[in-house]
Amino acid sequence: MTSKLLFVLLLTSVGFAQSIVNHSSTNRIEQTANNTSASSSFPGLRTNPANIGAQTPVPVPRPANTNFDDVHSLLYAGSTTKIIWHMQPWFGKSQTGTVTTPNGVMPASNGHIIVGYDQNDPAQIARQVNRMLAAGGYSILLNWYGNRDSKQAHNLTNSNAIANYLTGCFNTTCPLRMGMMIDKGAFSGLCPKGPRNQKKCIITELEALFDYINAQYANKPWYLKRGAKNVAAFFIHEAEWKDTDWNGNTGVWATVKAYTNGYAMPFEYWFEDEGDATCWKHVASDGCYAFMNPPRWDVLKQLQITEGPNYYPNFYHQAQAHSAMAALGMLKAGFDDNNASWGTNRVSARRCGQEFLDTAGIVNSNYSRSTQLEFVGIMLNDYEEGTAVESGIDNCLSVSASIAGNSLHWTINKIDPAFATIATVNRLKIYFSDPVSGTFYTALDNIAPS
Secondary structure, eight states, X not given: OOSOEXXXXXXXXXXXXXXXXXXXXXXXXXXXXXXXXXXXXXOOBOOOTTOTTOSOSSSBOOOOOOOOOOGXXXXXXXXXXXXXXXXXXXXOSSOOEEEEETTEEEEEETTEEOOSOOTTOHHHHHHHHHHHHHTTEEEEEEEEOOSSOGGGHHHHHHHHHHHHHHHHHTTTTOOOEEEEEEEGGGTTTTSOOSSSOOHHHHHHHHHHHHHHHHHHTTTSTTBOEETTEEEEEEEOOGGGSXXXXXXXXXXXXXXXXXHHTTSSSOEXXXXXXXXXXXXXXXXXXXXXXXXXXXXXXXXXXGGSSSSSTTHHHHHHHHHHHTTTSEEEEEEOOOEEOTTSTTOOOBEEOOGGGHHHHHHHHHHHHHOOSSSOOOEEEEESSOGGGTOOOTTOOOOOEEEEEEEETTEEEEEEEESSTTXXXXXXXXXXXXXXXXXXXXXXXXXXXXXXXX
């Protein structure tokens, strides 16, 4: 899913099998079934059919058997970077309507496409938490829509289900933290966007949202903290409320920050780096996070990681120049918003896993054992924008094998000759099988890919 693929070769030669004993066992189902936290009923999502020449025609693949090595294996040696999982809370599996996307009309639940699971199902939450932990996860950063707007009630129910799950297991079996990213949707329905002064309304809403977070989440042992402060991030584009005073001495942020500084444990505020370095100088900012910044569809631009080629390098340069502030980088699998009702055909191709490796490489070129990146983010389940890694990342490779005498031969095949790369393969593992029981046993492991 979030690390290089493990290829499995199966031997059925009894003679070879008999020469190796006392190895851990498995079976074909375990090695081929969906082992992700994505629903087995999820069919995958396709890009816009008008995108002729799209490198990634299926930006979010159908889930399959996927490798879950720790993401730190992709980062620089000695990395202590904390892995933060961006998570969406809105999915349901019972159709309540439809949404219109660039790909057409699609069945929907709670205004979002159906991906096969309910986000408030404890069993589903457990699957997601276990997979995030297995991949080295430190915390969830939950896209939070608040408690104020009745239209967001479903999102609040799902958010609280995740919170309740963590409360029940954090101190025993699930040491995964969670912080809140306050989405503009938490108050935009109550303080409409546009050319009007909404300062008073937004202050009222943000203070009420923080009161809820402080009372319901931040007092829990799992809540995300940095030092002696709780963490809150924001997905808010201030310019959408163009006549509102956000950053003045008596503006929205100065007022709300003073309010939350009155809590027993104040909050750090993290803002999105929108590509202009403003967040590092923001009046209320204690940290910045890197995000997507994808280009509009173009057959050549789809191969760019971001609209501006230096977005991620510039983010890390600014982070080092503001070393006292929090920096949340990004490992990006790709982007394609053609399955979102708000989509505008923005596309960054996955390039058979190279996008993910390249964004890890940008981290590695800026940080080291002696200069650590504090946090890096991964998009777990934003299916509609084509960034989700929950169902896996297709590296466009397959393996074929044969036995001639006592020799095993294999070939790694490039389904996409232009972009498939062996760099996405973690290792090879060889099993032999008992032809009677069908049980698989490990013959050799940790074979360098070739």
